[in-house]
Amino acid sequence: MKFKNIYILIISFMLLVFSGCTDGFEDLNTDKNNASEDATNPVYQLTRAQLEYSGNSDFSFEVWRVNIIYAGMMMQHLASTSWYSGDKYQQNNAFSSAYFDVAYNDQVKYVVDLIELTKDKPQYANLYQIGRIMRVMIFHRITDIYGDVPYSEAGLGYIGRKFTPSYDTQEFIYLNMLEELEQAAAALDLNGDRPGLNDLIYGAKPDVISKWKKLAYSLMLRLSMRLTKVKEDIAKQYAEKAFAGGVFTSNEDNAYIVHDATGGRNTVNRNSNILGGEWNATDFGVTDPTKYKNEVFLSKTFIDYLKNNNDPRLQYTAVIKKTGSSNPADQVGLPNGLDTNKGDTDVTSDPNYPGDLAGYSTIRGDVFLSLTGPTFFITYAQTELLLAEAKQRGFAVGAESAEQHYNNGVRAAMEQYAQYNSVATIPALTIQNYLTAHPYNGSYEQINTQYWVASFMDWYETWANWRRSGFPALVPVNYTGNATNGQIPRRMLYPATEASVNAENYSRALDRQGANNFMTRVWWDQ
Template structure:
């Protein structure tokens, strides 16, 4: 990629020319044919930028830190905090809950919209165009899942169309369009046409993959995203959920860990290239080094330990001792603080308080928090667990629920090796776990979605979305003094106040349609 950047920079400096002061061809003569512009640019660069921004690689990583970690990870009780992380106690912080909206539209949406506009009518860029359409769906599904009704059909057109006040589309219409986009884009991909080079950070990381492999994987990514969309509808429109889910399965979904959609980061490029979860939790900001700021939750640790889950030995470490032994891991309960012994919520009052915050487990940074580690976008484990639920519902997805469940749990455990080879769990250990915890159809929805919760560690946006849809795992909310939700886990994040000022008419229409701009207003598919 460095060579490509050097090339584009080299052609960006116009040649110095002496021109006549007046001529009838003034505009033509004064147009620098050597200068880089939209028409001479390389769409692949914006494609790369959009993908990186989706993983949080914008300066200060506001969306990753504030929404993914401060809110979602804490609310979903995989992490716990005794200080200022609002999600642990359902405290309202407008700027933090706005962060994904603020960053996604200025970065992710802008760049992917530019790629689509510049490649739409260029046959050479046909695959780039359709891959960008798939990536756009990935970006917008996260946005609409977090906020509900959002600018969609008119979004990203501030530069090209000077539309600075885009309408808010209803989530139902967004979901309908996303399904159509994925299907059309997947069908239009062709191995006989050019594919992006190393700018495709998902399936052509080294720039040397063959076109047939790249195209095949992008098609599977498209239909796996469609599967996620279909299953998201089970609370609100079961018939459409089944139709979309079966369509996705028939199209061909991710079928092995080797096909997982992930971006592998570069530790050398600073905030623009490093793994942002890692940079926040163990790198530049190093939250896990600050005792009690980002500990593993009791809920998560107890689930793993109670079930003798082999992942526990790789997920947690105890800062006070450095131990990674499963028996030594201790989760911190959510909903506590360090306000002193006079406070009923002081952590010292918590059951099993170990006497030192550093005795609570944190994420094992040597496995999960490497600056050059992967950010997973959608995985084989997630796909198989969604198919397991679809099969339980009696839908046509190729195998029964038990088979998909076994595949999903096995894939989730096997996936740890993609974080680090030292975390490879043996097939013997995986089979022993499955033998001790066989699929039980009577408890199927709980089993499947609780495993989905465990399998989606670090992608807390997705953990939260699937929990809102499925209701599993059955988390016990905290009721901290001063919380904004009446002691209930939030259902959405907040629109920025700036939208009420700069896009007032469209903003108010969305509020009237969806409900008040509050943490407890449910999005369409959650109702």
């Protein structure tokens, strides 16, 4: 995967070349007919779309504010006694709308440009289909976070003069995304053009096109299972199509990019930069207690689950800040919903309070917080766990039993730790002993609780699957002044600016979907 790092070095230059893409609305592509392969290499748009999707938009407020501050805390992987709003379901309009703001300015713009530059050009036939798959990756996360959003007219300001795009219903978006994946996967030509090193996910691998096919079908499986609460017939139809088409079969298929620290904010791993790098919310590597920020810890819910089940991932996930111990027996999770205000919810009220905040567990930085570490998008472990549920529901997804898919998923999730850092390699015998001690019991709760563990660091996905499945059965907190009456939020908030710059379409979305608040459920979460 080192070639990905080499290419990312080029992004610093690319950012200068394309710096006008979000600011110079009228200047960029004024004569789009000249945006040919001779003047513009469209594969660079793929590079930018992938990098932006991983969170590399300057200081990456969408990663910090939605992935970490809200979703990571709400899903009780993380906990905080400070200003991280998601820990206590407090409303911060800027934080909750950050993903919408950033995704449309950067991710959507580049992927739509990619599609427009490659459409109907035989020399870019595969690149066009990859662009369609990448577009689905981008929009599925946006709609999961907000519900009804601009989709069919999004990103067409330059090309189609659509400056006030309509909001499509999430039902329309999902059904269209499934169709897009089906068409794109079928159209990929194993003998056709290849994006090369400019593709930060699969790069110059000899089987890059077949891997993109697998990615498309694995993403189709994820989207199909998102519909189990509202359209189980459609969920079944597309889950079976996905399996028949060919989903991920090992961790070698995982869709992720490896970052590079030499390009600063624009190329480093953004979760790592916030949690253990430039901002260092976990105080990774800080030895002077007077310099602690004491912002991000691991939740008691998460630590207790791993600890009570003797999960071998615990020693590679958690560390006691004060002592540096990663011994599972030493780990103490911080309960969600506490503060340092010396009242009833003060952290000292925790029966397991270790004497000071530095006595709680936080993320093990040498495993998860490298600035050159990977950002995972879709994994084999997630895919196998979704297949386990699909099989348990009676969907026709192959000859393997739900138990076999479940075991494959848990094993892959544990083996995936080595892709973060080889120091976190979990021996095969240890994994098998865990599976023997925790046999498959046929419940959706068991499958989706493992999905919750397997999606650590990708809290967008953790939150979405929890809303869809209801598992794990998290106990919400009811902190004074919270915005949800003590319930875990079901969506984030549209930006307030939408009410003025796109007022008519925004109003229609609210009339159709419901109030712009945390408890209005998106379509597939009804």
